[in-house]
Amino acid sequence: MSVLFRNCLIAGVSAVICAGAATTASAQSLSLRLSSENPPGGNTVHILNRFAEHLEESLGDDVEIEIFDSGVLGNEEVHLQQIRTGQIDVHSTGSDAIQLDPKWAIFDMPFLFANRDVVAEILDGEIGEEMAASMREAAGIEVLGYGEIGFRQMTNNIRPINVPEDMDGMRIRIPGSETRALMLETFGAVPVDINFGELYLALQQNTVDGQENPLISIDAGSFQEVQEYLSITNHVYTPITLTMNGETYDNLTDEQRTAVEEAARAAVEWTRQNGADADDRLITAFEEEMEINQADIPAFREASQPVYDSVAELAGADFVERLLAAVEAAGE
Structure with missing residues (x-):
């Protein structure tokens, strides 16, 4: 921990004031606090480590970086507040970005x-750029890039999930997303909002029956230890939205901004490749710990229309229409 930040904590001065002191301490030096609520092993922490490594290579002694993980600074909701206020400078957020x-x-x-x-x-195209501009306007946060958490799968302790009817009455953990809740309700499940750091215990104690996460996150949370069934659904893809506090970004020098953007790009690409590699590796590894099945995707897709309608209401019908057109064109 930097001397400046530690002394601010001891003095009881707010982290926002400390951040301002750190910025003015040297016009050319850069001091950043990076944080994730998730444990090491998942891509939300990997992306911060890769970002820091590349930034240090570019700026050398002119950058000082602190990295926090495992919820040391708080849970998901706390992190969303901290990145807005500048108590942390860089955050790797997943599904909670919808908040x-x-x-x-x-x-x-x-x-x-x-x-x-x-x-x-x-x-990486116009849709991503439009979303980044929207995030800056809505929350005052700069989007540095979109890494990968990955395609999400279902696990539970009741039965294999082949069709939506198999989820009837299952209590499934979700992150803080009302549209994710709607999706599970549409499939007949009961969504339960639980922080990632509390999920292992919730599964172990049968507070919930199951959860949905990419394979790499299942492994990072060791959920295979407390789940019997893994159903390959690929139902949604969750990116890592790598974000920087807007004021921090605006105060970067030209050299620092170039280094930050290059470091973000490298970190984004690393997580995407790591996510793909992890899927190939973990399917085989999980066969020894859980029963695995391939879900009936057409049956799930047929049941999904109400979710599309609700998302259009939230995200904007025009935006969703353009997104769908872009997805269709990308798949050609």
């Missing part, structure tokens, strides 16, 4: 993306 900007509801549209190539074309 910052309703356009992120699009990532709860079931079976929107056929594969990672389509995802990359959409997020």
Whole structure:
């Protein structure tokens, strides 16, 4: 921990004032606090580590970086507040980004993306740029890039999930997203909002029957230890929205901004490749710990229309229409 930040804590001065002191301490030096509520092993922490490594390579002694993980600074909701106020400078957020900007509801549209190539074309193109501009306007946060949490799968302790009817009455943990809740309700499940850091215990104690996450996040949380069934659904794709506090970004020098953007791009690409590699590796590894089945995707897709309608209301009908057209064009 930097001397300046530690002394601010001891003195009881707010982190916002400390951040301002750190910015003015040296016009050319850069001090950043990076944080994720998730444990090491998941891409939301990996992306921060890769970002920091590349930034340090570019700026050398002119940058000082602190990285926090495992909820040391608070849960998901606390992090969303901290990135807005500048108590942290960089945050890697997943599904909870919808609480910052309703356009992120699009990532709860079931079976929107056929594969990672389509995802990359959409997020690295005009749609991704429009979303970044919207996030800055809605929450005062700069989007540095879109990494990967991944395609989400279902696990539970009751039965294999083949069709929506198999989920009837299942208590499934979700992150803080009303459209994710709607999706599960549409499939007959009972969504339960629980922070990621509390999920292992909730599964172990049968507070919930199951959860939905990408394979890499299931592994990072060790949920395979407390779940019997894994159903491959690929129902939604969740990006990592790598964000920086808007004031911090605006105060960067030209050299620092170039270094930050290059570091973000490298970190984004690393997580995308790591997510793809992890899917291939973990399917085999999980066969020894859970019963695995491939869900009936057409049956789930047929049941998903109410979710599309609700997302259009939240994210904007015109925006969703343009998104769907772009997805269709990307898949050609």
